[in-house]
Each structure stands twice: as structure tokens, then as C-alpha cells.
Amino acid sequence: MQWHDKGIILSMRRHGEKALILNLFTENHGRHSGVIKPSRKNQGDYEIGTYVRCQWHARLEQHLGYWALERISSPLAAIINDSEALCALTASTSLLDVLMPLNESHEQLFSAFLKLHLGFKERNWHGAYIEFERALLEAAGFKLDLKHCAATGQKDDLAYVSPKSGRAVSFEAGKPYEKKLLRLPVYFLKSKTVQNALSILELVEALELIEYFLERYALEIHGLKMPMARQRLKKVLAERVEHQRLA
Structure with missing residues (x-):
């Protein structure tokens, strides 16, 4: 089984002496793990945060599988x-x-x-x-x-957030409950x-x-x-x- 996608490297850990297990967050397959064996030339392509084209393949879907990656870009040089x-x-x-x-x-x-x-x-x-x-x-x-007050529906004078619903509350509607609300x-x-x-x-x-x-x-x-x-x-x-x- 195999598929192709794009993703960003989230984490890595050693797998044996020469391999790495990489976690990627991919566009169409979500967070996914796989093994890769980097060479000395491409080790820098597997830095956390690197955006890559990826191919994952394994004999069965439930197996760990292997990555083939092609670097697209990395923000590290800029930051x-x-x-x-x-x-x-x-x-x-x-x-x-x-x-x-x-x-x-x-x-x-x-x-x-x-x-x-x-x-x-x-x-x-x-x-x-x-x-x-x-x-x-x-x-x-x-x-x-x-975007609007949970109590009145108004969009102006919003000042609080309900800790239970995550909805905004206006200053007037929330003032009596100020101590229970988030700013x-x-x-x-x-x-x-x-x-x-x-x-x-x-x-x-x-x-x-x-x-x-x-x-x-x-x-x-x-x-x-x-x-x-x-x-x-x-x-x-x-x-x-x-x-x-x-x-």
C-alpha cells in the first residue's frame, strides 16, 4: 500500500542505529508516522517544521511504513x-x-x-x-x-467570553457576572x-x-x-x- 501527499515534519526519534521515525502532519492523511533512513547529504532535509512532498508505503495499512521525502521549504533560515x-x-x-x-x-x-x-x-x-x-x-x-453576544446577539461592545460555551458576551450583559467570565x-x-x-x-x-x-x-x-x-x-x-x- 502507498500514497502521496504533502506535509510538515512534527517530530523525530531514533530507530535503531541509522534510521529515524518521523511524525508528519499531512494535508490528506492527517498525522502519520513512518521510518526513513537519512544519508549524510540529506539529514538537513528532516528538520522539524520542514514542508515536504511525501510518499508513504507499507505492506499493510496498519504497519509503521516507510517515508520517501522531498523538501519543499523550511522557515528555519528566516527565523x-x-x-x-x-x-x-x-x-x-x-x-x-x-x-x-x-x-x-x-x-x-x-x-x-x-x-x-x-x-x-x-x-x-x-x-x-x-x-x-x-x-x-x-x-x-x-x-x-x-462575533456577537451570546445573551443579546449584538456585535458591538463585546468584552467577555463565557468559560463554558466559548461565546462572546457584551459589556452590559456580562457586567453582573464579570468575576465568572473571561476577558x-x-x-x-x-x-x-x-x-x-x-x-x-x-x-x-x-x-x-x-x-x-x-x-x-x-x-x-x-x-x-x-x-x-x-x-x-x-x-x-x-x-x-x-x-x-x-x-
């Missing part, structure tokens, strides 16, 4: 000196590796991941990262609805044309909101914890916010 972007790259691949079941296609999530990949290369990744995590949360079965970050009130220009503080606030729902509705119910790479991303960005505040 190698950017510690925050490197943290975001490892956070995104780690989240997919932890949360996505094997062999389950998620086309919208893959599209969001490719946009993030392009954002790294163009050094304009903040908004794309938030949309990636939002798509990841939706693929895990929980959708945020932040709606400014990022989600911006138009698409300006979301990529968000400040680091706005990025951290958006990350915190999505983190709440990822932990409650995607990770904890499966006995999983937030990957260390994602925790490190939040810590690095929060430290920059604090440094800016004290400057």
Missing part, C-alpha cells in the same frame, strides 16, 4: 536568530503531535498551519499563530464564537487586516484565552498536559511584555 519565532514553531509542531490523532485529516487546520509556516518565512507570524491555535481547538472539537482580548475584536500587527501584549492575552480552552476541552479530558514548548513560548513572550513595561 534562526529569532528566539520567539523558534519557540512558536516548536510550540505549533508539539501541539499537533500531542493533540491530533493518527490518520485523521483536518484540511482547515492544515491550511492554518501552512499560513503560519508562510508567516515565519515572511517574519510576520503573530496573527497566523493565533489563528493556527484557534483552528487546532476547533479540530479538537471546541469552537470559539466571538475578551483586543485581538479578537480587530479586523483581519490589522490582526497581524498586534502587539506582544495582545498576542499574550490571545494565547492565554485559547490556552484556557485547549487545556479544559482538548488536553485535560484526555489526561494530557500542555506541551513544554507551548509553555516556553508563553513564558518568553510574557517576559518581553514585562521588560517593555519596566523600560
Whole structure:
């Protein structure tokens, strides 16, 4: 059995003395594993975050199988000196590796991941990262609805988010329950044309909101914890916010 696809390398581990087991997130086959035997010449093609054309083959579908890969592009050259972007790259691949079941296609999530990949290369990744995590949360079965008030239906003066439904609540409707509601970050009130220009503080606030729902509705119910790479991303960005505040 064999198939062809495109995917991004999520993780790797040694398999014997000369082989690697690579996890890829592919466009049409979801997260998938396989073995590859790199040569000295192409070892750099298998870095985490690399976008590849891939062929997977095995005698039976349930077997581990083998990869044949052709490198398309990698964002690493553009972000190698950017510690925050490197943290975001490892956070995104780690989240997919932890949360996505094997062999389950998620086309919208893959599209969001490719946009993030392009954002790294163009050094304009903040908004794309938030949309990636939002798509990841939706693929895990929980959708945020932040366009109108859950209580009144109005689209203006939105200020809170229900921790149970993930729906927005207006300032007037939510004020009596303020202590029980989450604050709606400014990022989600911006138009698409300006979301990529968000400040680091706005990025951290958006990350915190999505983190709440990822932990409650995607990770904890499966006995999983937030990957260390994602925790490190939040810590690095929060430290920059604090440094800016004290400057």
C-alpha cells in the first residue's frame, strides 16, 4: 500500500542505529508516522517544521511504513536568530503531535498551519499563530464564537467570553457576572487586516484565552498536559511584555 501527499515534519526519534521515525502532519492523511533512513547529504532535509512532498508505503495499512521525502521549504533560515519565532514553531509542531490523532485529516487546520509556516518565512507570524491555535481547538472539537453576544446577539461592545460555551458576551450583559467570565482580548475584536500587527501584549492575552480552552476541552479530558514548548513560548513572550513595561 502507498500514497502521496504533502506535509510538515512534527517530530523525530531514533530507530535503531541509522534510521529515524518521523511524525508528519499531512494535508490528506492527517498525522502519520513512518521510518526513513537519512544519508549524510540529506539529514538537513528532516528538520522539524520542514514542508515536504511525501510518499508513504507499507505492506499493510496498519504497519509503521516507510517515508520517501522531498523538501519543499523550511522557515528555519528566516527565523534562526529569532528566539520567539523558534519557540512558536516548536510550540505549533508539539501541539499537533500531542493533540491530533493518527490518520485523521483536518484540511482547515492544515491550511492554518501552512499560513503560519508562510508567516515565519515572511517574519510576520503573530496573527497566523493565533489563528493556527484557534483552528487546532476547533479540530479538537471546541469552537470559539466571538462575533456577537451570546445573551443579546449584538456585535458591538463585546468584552467577555463565557468559560463554558466559548461565546462572546457584551459589556452590559456580562457586567453582573464579570468575576465568572473571561476577558475578551483586543485581538479578537480587530479586523483581519490589522490582526497581524498586534502587539506582544495582545498576542499574550490571545494565547492565554485559547490556552484556557485547549487545556479544559482538548488536553485535560484526555489526561494530557500542555506541551513544554507551548509553555516556553508563553513564558518568553510574557517576559518581553514585562521588560517593555519596566523600560
